């Protein structure tokens with residue numbers, strides 16, 4: 001039995017890589033310094049895993065920016081537009097960063113490659129670009145260099161590469177229409193070249209990541225897998241290939257997956273425990289099975305008894321020699337080390353006994369092997385007992401289990417997810433209560449979070465600014481925002497969200513059942529890291545969270561001020577979620593907490609309330625067959641949060657992603673009175689889905705792109721609004737930007753919104769002209 005790891009976090013325990021990259025980009029440190037930091041992080045990671053007793057340690061899991069981009073460089077998939085940089089003699093590292101971030105210097109303006117979410121994680125990868133008849137050449141020696149580096153340190157290293165088929169399937173065809181899989185035969189020779197170099201350097205095991213094997217595949221994809229792995233096996237009969245699948249089970253591709261000619265197959269047994277049995281039934285005689293039993297996606301401590309059950313089951317069937325133990329996937333998706341959390345809040349003190357970060361997960365893998373093979377008995381048995389105790393305590397802890405919350409949810413009624421009357425009825429009452437213009441104008445919620453605002457918050461947190469002084473400053477900022485919105489003539493105002501650090505953290509900090517770490521950073525993309533809250537227990541709302549700021553803002557003006565909340569699905573999606581009950585249940589708990597907040601806002605005179613759900617779509621399961629179930633509970637959670645109010649209270653929601661077609665039915669089922677969506681970048685094309693579906697409620701299609709500093713003219717916005725009006729009745733339309741403005745500066749925000757109000761006014765005139 002052997003232990004191995006699929007990948008370790010690489011941003012550095014104290015985000016050293018983030019800082020080094022950003023300093024390098026801004027010219028503060030040299031390239032040599034940056035590469036030095038990188039080397040140091042690698043060597044620390046390797047040493048730590050070796051000392052912990054991992055038998056096979058991943059190399060090339062490190063990346064300066066992204067492992068898929070690394071792969072693109074290794075195989076020379078460099079889009080033509082970057083050739084100009086090569087001609088200028090740019091260094092390989094700078095070319096790499098240019099591909100990730102674009103290049104605007106020396107009279108050149110080369111756009112970056114696209115970035116997208118890595119499966120259902122919050123990590124983003126750089127999407128390979130493929131062109132018809134493209135050729136590949138080995139362009140970077142990264143994996144070989146890092147292998148040599150590890151070997152020189154005496155690390156039992158296992159190079160990791162993204163497998164050729166997943167690499168192609170993760171990319172995007174550009175230009176002429178062709179099938180990227182056609183490129184496999186020209187791509188494979190480069191893989192063979194890399195594998196050969198690794199073998200020559202003495203590599204014994206090589207891990208090829210093929211997560212696509214767990215996804216919905218077409219026939220031709222299966223054929224591609226069979227072809228690629230046959231070629232690899234035929235060329236390197238001696239090289240031990242470990243084929244890694246993760247994020248899903250492989251049952252639906254079982255035949256293809258288990259029969260690929262590889263030495264070992266890795267399964268994500270955290271995501272799909274049930275696949276073990278079926279895979280073992282069908283596994284060819286000599287294949288080793290790698291059991292991903294330690295959760296690489298979440299921060300909970302492993303349940304040793306449960307994992308040992310799986311390990312023993314495998315050992316019995318396959319024999320000790322054909323079993324590997326590992327995390328379920330790369331540990332990239334969890335924070336570095338729980339031991340860093342020294343100055344904990346009181347909550348974390350109690351909660352930490354249930355947690356394990358990357359460093360602890362490595363120990364868990366090793367301990368599981370010791371337990372399974374019964375070595376070091378005495379000490380290891382003690383670890384098992386401590387583990388059982390922690391697992392038991394989690395089941396009954398009063399910190400986690402709040403009987404009031406559980407009772408409330410048990411007593412919940414189906415009506416809780418229903419507004420009192422259908423939209424047609426509400427619409428009339430809202431028109432009466434709100435008395436809005438046609439083409440009403442509003443914004444998505446946040447206004448610029450300036451340096452000053454962020455500084456006040458930092459100082460307040462550190463105790464350098466008293467709560468009173470801080471509140472005073474935020475009040476002034478809010479008042480300024482209200483005055484300015486009145487002046488420019490917006491119809492539904494917002495308070496600006498100046499008091500909020502982040503749209504999830506702000507609520508998590510006030511809800512029970514959440515804890516926050518200090519150093520729990522996880523890479524999101526490039527040098528960007530996020531620190532997700534941990535939902536460890538039953539969620540409840542001890543007191544109102546936003547009423548103070550909403551009513552303060554409303555007290556300043558006769559215009560309507562919109563209350564601003566984050567929805568239950570988004571709060572869930574951007575947190576580490578407890579794994580001792582279904583996600584749907586946790587989401588429902590959050591939904592009831594938000595529902596209470598909505599009622600409080602209503603009771604305090606707020607007539608328009610927005611519940612943001614930008615993460616609804618990214619929660620979609622990886623396999624289509626699981627979509628319906630997810631959408632059912634997600635939509636229902638939103639409805640629970642939104643349905644406690646009277647008909648005349650107007651509920652808005654906001655989503656910002658670009659694909660609505662395939663879930664439009666569910667978006668409609670959310671039954672928000674108004675939805676604002678991102679459409680400006682697609683020139684309103686996204687509205688077609690709403691028009692085709694005959695979406696019944698009101699819609700605010702974003703009329704300008706807040707992600708760009710460019711300010712469109714009011715004519716451009718009018719053009720977009722006319723387009724919108726050509727597919728949807730004017731009475732259904734709102735006028736707003738496509739997302740919150742917190743990342744923008746005040747100057748551009750003022751100008752853009754002024755023009756937006758002009759555009760709305762223009763539209764109103766147009767409508768009254770045609771009416772005459």
Ligand code: GLN
Pocket residue numbers: 444445446497503564612614654655656739740741742
């Ligand atoms: N209300 C939030 C804001 O304006 C919405 C942010 C989002 O969609 N991600 O910032």
Ligand code: ZN
Pocket residue numbers: 444614654655656738739740
């Ligand atoms: Zn948005």
